[in-house]
Amino acid sequence: MDAAQHPSLKGAVLPRPSAMQRVFGSTLMSVLIYAAVMGLIVYGSYVGAQNMGYNWQWSRVPQFLYSFTDDGFQLGEMIIGLGLTLKLSATAFALATALGLLVALLRLSGLVIGSAVAIGFLEFVRNIPLLVLLYLFYYVLGPIFGLDRYTASVLTLAVFHSALISEILRAGINAVAIGQWEAAKSIGMSTGQTYRYIILPQSIRFMLPPMTGEVVHLVKSSAIVSVIAVAELTTIGRNIISDTFMSFEIWFTVALIYMAVTLILSVGVSFVERRYAVGQ
Amino acid sequence: MNDQKPMIEVRNLDKFYGSFHALKGINLTVHQGEKMVVCGPSGSGKSTLIRCFNGLEFHNSGTLIVDGVEVHENAKEIRAIRQEVGMVFQQFNLFPHLTVLENLMIGPMKVRRLSRADADDTARKYLDRVHIPEQADKYPSQLSGGQQQRVAIARSLCMESRIMLFDEPTSALDPEMINEVLDVMVELVDTGMTMVVVTHEMGFARKVADTMVFMEMGEIVEISPPEQFFTNPSSERCRLFLNQILEH
Ligand SMILES: Nc1ncnc2c1ncn2[C@@H]1O[C@H](COP(=O)(O)OP(=O)(O)O)[C@@H](O)[C@H]1O
Ligand SMILES: [Mg+2]
Numbered sequence: 001m002d003a004a005q006h007p008s009l010k011g012a013v014l015p016r017p018s019a020m021q022r023v024f025g026s027t028l029m030s031v032l033i034y035a036a037v038m039g040l041i042v043y044g045s046y047v048g049a050q051n052m053g054y055n056w057q058w059s060r061v062p063q064f065l066y067s068f069t070d071d072g073f074q075l076g077e078m079i080i081g082l083g084l085t086l087k088l089s090a091t092a093f094a095l096a097t098a099l100g101l102l103v104a105l106l107r108l109s110g111l112v113i114g115s116a117v118a119i120g121f122l123e124f125v126r127n128i129p130l131l132v133l134l135y136l137f138y139y140v141l142g143p144i145f146g147l148d149r150y151t152a153s154v155l156t157l158a159v160f161h162s163a164l165i166s167e168i169l170r171a172g173i174n175a176v177a178i179g180q181w182e183a184a185k186s187i188g189m190s191t192g193q194t195y196r197y198i199i200l201p202q203s204i205r206f207m208l209p210p211m212t213g214e215v216v217h218l219v220k221s222s223a224i225v226s227v228i229a230v231a232e233l234t235t236i237g238r239n240i241i242s243d244t245f246m247s248f249e250i251w252f253t254v255a256l257i258y259m260a261v262t263l264i265l266s267v268g269v270s271f272v273e274r275r276y277a278v279g280q
Numbered sequence: 281m282n283d284q285k286p287m288i289e290v291r292n293l294d295k296f297y298g299s300f301h302a303l304k305g306i307n308l309t310v311h312q313g314e315k316m317v318v319c320g321p322s323g324s325g326k327s328t329l330i331r332c333f334n335g336l337e338f339h340n341s342g343t344l345i346v347d348g349v350e351v352h353e354n355a356k357e358i359r360a361i362r363q364e365v366g367m368v369f370q371q372f373n374l375f376p377h378l379t380v381l382e383n384l385m386i387g388p389m390k391v392r393r394l395s396r397a398d399a400d401d402t403a404r405k406y407l408d409r410v411h412i413p414e415q416a417d418k419y420p421s422q423l424s425g426g427q428q429q430r431v432a433i434a435r436s437l438c439m440e441s442r443i444m445l446f447d448e449p450t451s452a453l454d455p456e457m458i459n460e461v462l463d464v465m466v467e468l469v470d471t472g473m474t475m476v477v478v479t480h481e482m483g484f485a486r487k488v489a490d491t492m493v494f495m496e497m498g499e500i501v502e503i504s505p506p507e508q509f510f511t512n513p514s515s516e517r518c519r520l521f522l523n524q525i526l527e528h
Contacts, residue, residue, distance in 0.1 A: 182336055183373035183432075187387035187439050188363035197386060201377050 027270070042252070049248055061249050064240055081236030082257055088153060088232055089219045095158035096218070100165030105195070107170060118166070125163040130224055133160055138228050153225035161218050168210045172203035205273070212269040216262040223258075233257060284311040286345075287443055287474045288333055293342035295328055295498075302328045303339065304498040310443075310476060310491075315469055317485040317506075318478045320495035321521065326478045329495070330445045333476065334365040347442060363391060366436030370448040372428045374420040380407070380431050381416040384438045392439065399438075406434040410464050426457030430464055437468075444468070446477040480525050486510060494518040 023029055049056070065076040075083075106118040125133070137159075138152040147155065176199050184194040226234040237254040241247045288310040295303035303325050310316050318326050331337040333346060338353040347364050349357050375383050384403035388394040394402065407413045410430035412423075420428055429449055436444060446465070450458040462484050469475065469488045479485065485492060485506065492509035494502040494517075502509065502518040513519050 177373075179369060179371055179373035180375065182367075183369065183375065183435075185336060186334055186362055186365075186367040186369075187435065188359050188391040189387070190359060193390050197390060198375055202375075 027267070045248070054248060056249065057244075057246055058249055060244065060246060061253055064236075064250075064253075077236050077240065078233065078253065078257065081231060081233040082261070084230070085219065085222055085232040085234075086261070088150070088157070088225070088230070089215075089222050092154045092157035092161065092222070093215055093218055095154065096161040096165050097169075099158060099162035100169055103162060103166035104169040104173065107166070108173060122163050122166065125159060130156070130160050130221060131227065134224060134228065149225075149228050149230045153222075153228065153230050156225070157218060157222055160221070161214060164217075165211070165214055168207055168214060169203075171210075172207035173199055175206040176202045208269060208273050212266055215265055215269075219262055219265070220258060284313055286310070287312050287314075287347055288476070289343070289345040291343045293332070293339045293344055295325075295332065295337065295339045302498050303332075306342070306500055308493065308500065308503060310474060312442075312474055313472045314490045315475045315477070315488045316491045316493060317489040318476065318493040318495060319480055319482075319485070319521070319525075320493075320501075324495040325498040326495055327447050328498075330367075330447060330476055330478060333443070333445055334362050334367050336367070359391075363439055364441050365443045365445060366439055366441040367445045368429070368432050368436055368447065368449045370451050372420070372425075372432045372452070374428055374432055374435070376420050379417050379419055380412075380423070383420065383431060384435050387435065387439050402438050402440075403434075406437040407431075409437065409467070410434045411460075424457060425453045426460045429453065429457075429461045433461070433464055433468070443474045443476070446475070446479065448478050448480070450479065450481060482510075482522075482526060494521065496521075 063076060064078045066079065067074045067076060103118045103121060106114040109115065128136075134153070134156045137147065137156045138149065141147060141155075142152050173195075180198055180202065181194060184198045189198070222232060223234040225232060226238060229235055233254060237250050241250050244250070286309045288308075290306050290308045293303055293306040294301070306329060308316075318329070320326055328337055332339050332344060332351070335351055335355070335358045338351075344351045346361050349355070349361055351358070351361060355361070375386070378386065381400070381403050384406060385396070385399040388399040388402050389396060392399075404413065404416065407416055410433055412427055412430055415423060415427060415431070420431065423431065429452075433449075449465070450461050453461065458481070462481060465475075465477070465484070466488060475488075477484075477488075489506045489509075492502070492504060492506050493500055494509070494513070494515070496517055502513050502515050504513070508514075509518075510522065513522065
């Protein structure tokens with residue numbers, strides 16, 4: 001951001017963070033701290049369960065992840081559920097980004113009606129709990145527009161996250177120096193061309209880190225659609241538990257799967273970020 | 281004094297920022313092929329004035345006619361005007377995510393709708409013109425300030441505009457790079473381009489200016505040919521200003 005506001009700083013090397021910051025800010029350190037905390041929690045619940053006389057049956061868990069039958073290798077129910085979680089999240093994220101961009105551009109348009117519509121939308125979405133939004137889509141808009149569970153879920157997540165994403169996009173767009181607009185205008189570019197060829201490509205590096213956080217957030221909040229029984233990971237987990245009563249094992253497994261997905265996402269994006277930074 | 285056709289005509293132009301009166305009753309005419317140099321203390325409205333010429337700012341009253349078209353906020357022709365009026369900024373404002381060549385090609389391709397091959401030819405031609413053909417594939421941040429400003433000039437030239445505006449093009453440069461940019465601008469003078477240059481480089485002004493303008497506090501205080509401007513300005517304030525900057 002600073003570099004954008006001070007053209008003389010553009011491309012300058014950032015000051016080296018202190019040794020403390022480097023150690024505690026490193027990915028390895030975050031993973032270690034995370035693992036330690038998770039370890040404590042797991043250990044605590046294990047001891048607690050032991051005291052309750054809980055009967056651990058971890059050996060029955062793998063069948064819900066994968067199995068080998070006469071037909072060969074089979075994906076288990078939970079992995080199929082994870083598949084739906086990913087599909088749901090990806091679709092919702094794509095929609096949320098498109099909608100978020102539209103809202104951000106409306107707000108930046110300088111048109112009175114445009115910003116009024118955008119702000120109205122943002123306030124509406126921001127002040128409603130996600131669960132209530134889901135009920136609105138499924139029980140109210142669902143019957144009116146004939147939305148099935150899956151569509152209602154995708155729309156709920158898309159609308160909810162578009163509000164947050166539009167703020168990320170707006171901040172990223174605003175972080176590009178005003179001189180870029182002036183230069184683009186002075187060669188006769190239209191507003192649309194300026195966004196497309198000049199502003200958005202430059203704002204991506206400002207948007208990537210918060211957008212990663214938003215994807216992770218979305219994957220996690222997708223669990224909420226289990227209340228309308230969309231067969232994603234959390235719903236599947238609950239169903240398995242009601243058949244097997246293995247609540248501790250299954251919820252731990254579900255949590256681990258979510259964690260694995262979000263960690264892989266974060267690490268993946270940080271690679272993209274690094275490559276993009278070099279490309280600049 | 282000039283029988284060429286007028287390219288920029290300004291009549292009783294006023295410009296406000298809120299209640300601040302930034303330009304006060306400006307009158308001037310720039311003819312085809314004329315080189316006008318504008319100087320004056322910081323904050324006197326020089327940038328504001330030339331930014332009105334290509335619609336980066338809009339005036340509040342009076343008339344402004346650029347290349348036969350009246351400029352105002354809602355003019356449908358505003359993009360067409362901007363294509364005819366190039367601008368070079370103090371801070372270069374190159375597109376940092378594009379290579380030098382792409383910086384030069386994007387206008388011709390997206391605005392003038394040239395093919396990639398033609399845009400490439402145009403870009404290389406003008407990169408030659410500013411003497412840095414070998415930098416085509418670098419990114420702006422890899423160039424020196426002087427080179428960046430020459431790329432910015434080439435980017436404007438690629439649009440083949442009829443008028444070029446320069447807003448203190450050498451003010452952000454280290455002293456040793458000022459001349460390489462001024463030299464390119466002097467060469468441009470010989471092509472017959474209409475130019476309005478805001479600068480305090482008085483050596484350059486003496487060499488190329490047809491008309492000198494001195495502004496202060498949003499007004500044009502002095503407008504005269506360089507012979508008179510530098511030897512016998514009619515206003516005391518202009519004389520003081522010149523003494524001040526020529527001392528350095
Ligand atoms: N966008 C703006 N909003 C408010 N005031 C401005 C703006 N741009 C310029 N000004 C004011 O207008 C005056 C003239 O500015 P400018 O044209 O940039 O002067 P110069 O280029 O001669 O240094 C200054 O006092 C400046 O503070
Ligand atoms: Mg200025």
